[in-house]
Amino acid sequence: xxxxxxxxxxxxxxxxxxxxxxxxxxxxxxxxxxxxxxxxxxxxxxxxxxxxxxxxxxxxxxxxxxxxxxxxxxxxxxxxxxxxxxxxxxxxxxxxxxxxxxxxxxxxxxxxxxxxxxxxxxxxxxxxxxxxxxxxxxxxxxxxxxxxxxxxxxxxxxxxxxxx
Numbered sequence: 001x002x003x004x005x006x007x008x009x010x011x012x013x014x015x016x017x018x019x020x021x022x023x024x025x026x027x028x029x030x031x032x033x034x035x036x037x038x039x040x041x042x043x044x045x046x047x048x049x050x051x052x053x054x055x056x057x058x059x060x061x062x063x064x065x066x067x068x069x070x071x072x073x074x075x076x077x078x079x080x081x082x083x084x085x086x087x088x089x090x091x092x093x094x095x096x097x098x099x100x101x102x103x104x105x106x107x108x109x110x111x112x113x114x115x116x117x118x119x120x121x122x123x124x125x126x127x128x129x130x131x132x133x134x135x136x137x138x139x140x141x142x143x144x145x146x147x148x149x150x151x152x153x154x155x156x157x158x159x160x161x162x163x164x
Contacts, residue, residue, distance in 0.1 A: 001103050002078050005121035006112050009033055011088075012121055013101065019078060023065040024055035029076055035094040039113060041106045045085035048100045049077060073097030086110075 003014040013029040020026060042048060049064060056066015056077065064079040075098040079085065086106035088099040103109070105125050112124040 001080070001083070001105075002101050004101075004103065004105060004109055004124045006033070006109075006124050006127060007121045010121075011036065011113075013076075013078070013099070015078070019065060022057040022063065023067075023076075023078065024057070025066070029096075029099070031088070031090060031094055031096075031099070033113075035091045036088060036113065037091050038089040039106075039110050040087045040089075041110070042085050042087055044082065045077075045079040045087070045100050045102055046082075048085070048087050048098075049079070050075065053077075067096075075100060078102060 002016075002019065005012040005014060010033055011031045013031075015023060015025065015028060046061070046064070049068060050072060051068040051070025051074075053064070053066050054069045056064070056068060058064050062081060064077050066077060068075040068077050074096050076096045077100045079100060080102045083102045084104060084106055085100060085102045086109055088101070090096055090098060108124045108128045112127040
């Protein structure tokens, strides 16, 4: 999945070498933070695709990566299987009209965009974690724990029959 970096001026989508190859893009995608109009979370990114890959790669139901061109403009897409995704609508000053990205950090991105970021690019999950620690320090309360772990029960096995 893509790595999302955010600083005070831009959102950077860092692509792995395989993602660069499949999207036919040589560098990361950089979007001015001021150009972000709306961010939405979705469970099915495939419904958000519009147009045709140009350039890009499409294996239906498996992977869609690259630039999708349509009458509504160009979208940048990195979609894998049926994983959660984030849809970012951008204004006309940006290179793309929309970003559709499969990522498990969509909620962290939404939260990080609401917070002030440093000048150095930082992973959105780190921005949200740091904000949670600052809030905990200010209130004197412990930071909320992630999901408490509960031991999984194994089904009881029937004893093996005795053999003679």
